[in-house]
Amino acid sequence: MTPDPRADAAGHVSLEWDERGGVTVHMDGSPQSHVQPDDPTLLVFEYVQHLALVIEALPPGPLGVTHVGGAGLTLPRWVEATRPGSPQIVLEPDDALTDLVRREVPLPRRHRIRVRPVDGLTGVRALKDDSADVVVTDAYAGGRVPAELVGTAYASEVARVLKPTGLALWNLADEPGMRWVARVVATTAAVLPHVAVIATHEVLKGRRFGNTVLLASSSPLPVEALRRAVARANLPTGLREGAALTKLVAGAKAFDERGMQSPPPPEAGKWRAR
Template sequence: MSEHVSLEWDERGGVTVHMDGSPQSHVQPDDPTILVFEYVQHLALAIDALPPGPLGVTHVGGAGLTLPRWVEATRPGSPQIVLEPDEALTELVRREVPLPRRHRIRVRPVDGLTGVRALKDDSADVVVTDAYAGGRVPAELVGTAYAREVARVLKPTGLALWNLADEPGMRWVARVVATMSAALPHVAVIATHEVLKGRRFGNSVLLASASPLPVETLRREVARAHLPTGMREDTALTKLVAGAKPFEEKGMQSPPPPETGKWRAR
């Protein structure tokens, strides 16, 4: 087992996967529809806005396999690919928190860019990028090279999602949006109000597609979200991205997370 990975069980039978000392994902084995982390709720919210039925989903980043389990529970029979280079992590999770029977989740031990490059054109309904190293999003997963590969792999009506973490002001997120919108022009950002208003370091979910997003459905889902949540799209997102310079081929890793107990902006 990798030294940087640990599992912490709670009194409700759930388990949190810690990586590099930070909680990475939470799994509720007896009910995978229970999503604890806010950003995972937002990823699920975005997927829920798509038409019903099975979806071909590629996940860049595995950890506890929380979202693949949720997709399998809510859209049974969905063929899913998980790109997770840490084989020890995958082995630990699959041993201690087994996947459901008859699932169609396939884990490949490769990094995100390498794994996405190996996928066929127009082969995915959804590509979810939720990968961190040392608490930061790797640079190669937000550059123009990666954006082109994701756009190639997605079906014409497919949806790309990124879990992004940034400081108050969201200037790094703005650069990611500017980069991805060049390849997938229809974009939106979902996050809690505290994050969108720049009150604290936190996660936001970027949605990007070659086709118009289901904005009205997304607005309804956002309004019903468990935590106070908002969405930036159209002119509000244009304002956020104003002046942001797109990344080049490789991109830039996300800002380091603050020390524990210092999550709020001054």
């Protein structure tokens, strides 16, 4: 039997094209990211839209962005399209995934995206101090955020790598109530004290399992620009910062240096709580 060129040899990663020419990257049977090769500004997954609206709120011009987690390289492609010339580093340990995506969904010409085959904590530790404008952590294993990417050791390394006005972003998935996310916020705020979260209203109100984007910086966040961006979002989206965020994460205990992996995702069709 001839191997399917759209899947890795072990069947761990596969690509699925749709009628619009877009492609969804599946890992172990679960959709991981979506890419529209002819229009990298078209973002399908809600959490990617939220990551993008945060980056859009930053001052114009190229940005030095480090991505922890690669998958279809959706966000790096978007950054390249919207902020041409941005130097980007992607830390993705799965060589089979990277090889498949780059072969079947090539990156644009003259891009400045460099993929390093290394895990997030190891890769971030190797980066220079004050070298990134943005660090995006969007990495999952078996549908869960690895523990080491939300512990104090990792948060401290991210803080070291960021420029004084730099911004750290995490894509986090949690159960209704967001108690695990609350602990990540508490952990991160110890080294990057200016924090906020963005998610759909359903997630923020505890109605379903879903993704939350955490923002953290050592400098004040562009709150007014973020409020305007959230108000214009295609999806019903909310921002929590200041007293509202304090209320949301009240009583949360920070993780130690090892962190804790995110809760397992529910079975398909059971993402809503009520």
